[in-house]
Amino acid sequence: MKLEAPFLQLPLFFDAPALAAEVNQLGEACWRPHPQGYPGNSMLPLIAVNGEPSDESFAGKMEPTPELLRCSYLMQVLHSLGATLGRTRLMRLAGQAEVTRHMDQGYYWVDRVRVHVPIVTQPTVRFECGHQTINMAAGECWIFDTWRQHRVVNDATQSRIHLVADTVGGDQFWRSVAKGRAIQSGPPAQPTVRPDVAVRPALIYEAVNVPKVMSPWEMKAHFALLLGDALPHARLAEVRQICGHFVRAWLGVWARSGDDVAALGDYKALLDKFVAEVRQPSETILLQNEILWFRAMGSIIAKGALSSSYGHG
Numbered sequence: 001m002k003l004e005a006p007f008l009q010l011p012l013f014f015d016a017p018a019l020a021a022e023v024n025q026l027g028e029a030c031w032r033p034h035p036q037g038y039p040g041n042s043m044l045p046l047i048a049v050n051g052e053p054s055d056e057s058f059a060g061k062m063e064p065t066p067e068l069l070r071c072s073y074l075m076q077v078l079h080s081l082g083a084t085l086g087r088t089r090l091m092r093l094a095g096q097a098e099v100t101r102h103m104d105q106g107y108y109w110v111d112r113v114r115v116h117v118p119i120v121t122q123p124t125v126r127f128e129c130g131h132q133t134i135n136m137a138a139g140e141c142w143i144f145d146t147w148r149q150h151r152v153v154n155d156a157t158q159s160r161i162h163l164v165a166d167t168v169g170g171d172q173f174w175r176s177v178a179k180g181r182a183i184q185s186g187p188p189a190q191p192t193v194r195p196d197v198a199v200r201p202a203l204i205y206e207a208v209n210v211p212k213v214m215s216p217w218e219m220k221a222h223f224a225l226l227l228g229d230a231l232p233h234a235r236l237a238e239v240r241q242i243c244g245h246f247v248r249a250w251l252g253v254w255a256r257s258g259d260d261v262a263a264l265g266d267y268k269a270l271l272d273k274f275v276a277e278v279r280q281p282s283e284t285i286l287l288q289n290e291i292l293w294f295r296a297m298g299s300i301i302a303k304g305a306l307s308s309s310y311g312h313g
Contacts, residue, residue, distance in 0.1 A: 094154070119162060
């Protein structure tokens with residue numbers, strides 16, 4: 001999600017040693033290689049589609065994995081966010097390893113903020129986002145602008161472990177964000193949420209996350225981001241006009257059919273025609289985050305406009 005600042009520290013603080021002890025008792029067998037195969041990166045799924053640790057997809061009912069259900073304090077930390085929770089994992093970065101520079105593009109991340117709670121770390125771990133670099137201290141709670149280029153470097157020997165939750169938020173969560181600070185502040189004397197083995201809170205999970213057919217109003221919002229973030233270019237006005245025509249044509253089908261599967265052929269024809277028409281004039285347009293406009297549009301709109309369950313995307 002695009003944010004106003006590269007980093008924002010939320011007014012929450014947790015007992016990192018208690019979290020580390022809980023993670024350690026899960027053992028090594030639960031850890032999996034990073035899906036992209038980045039050297040020194042591994043992960044342990046906590047919330048996944050249908051609670052299945054091996055399912056790395058984004059579409060479907062999110063549920064706790066067996067490993068999360070074994071961790072009462074991790075559940076208490078997630079509950080304290082006051083958010084509807086999406087895909088959530090423990091992310092481990094070995095010593096002398098890094099998360100290479102990238103931005104989180106794709107439909108799922110456009111409207112989801114990524115929450116980080118460091119569990120095991122050290123002062124030399126560097127988290128870079130845009131032109132800002134910080135060290136997230138153990139027990140703190142951070143969100144950051146995943147729309148910008150970012151990377152993480154662990155130049156120590158000890159592994160770094162973070163709780164990482166993707167979420168659209170919720171009323172309590174966004175009130176907490178409003179109280180956040182863009183500049184790092186020291187931890188309070190006591191954790192905001194203390195571990196209690198007797199407490200196992202009910203968490204709220206995503207059940208609807210990928211539309212059958214993207215509504216024209218959601219599509220307008222995505223185009224506003226893509227076109228508003230584009231760097232000046234001689235053909236940007238032409239691309240804007242093509243996008244505007246496409247959204248109006250999409251609205252025409254939506255007004256009579258909504259997400260009725262019978263209209264799939266009409267939607268697919270419009271989408272294929274638009275992608276073919278906009279490709280050439282937009283192929284050299286860049287976004288502020290250094291990503292090609294056409295590539296970002298493809299991952300958000302071309303792949304997100306029709307659910308894969310409808311045979312497209």
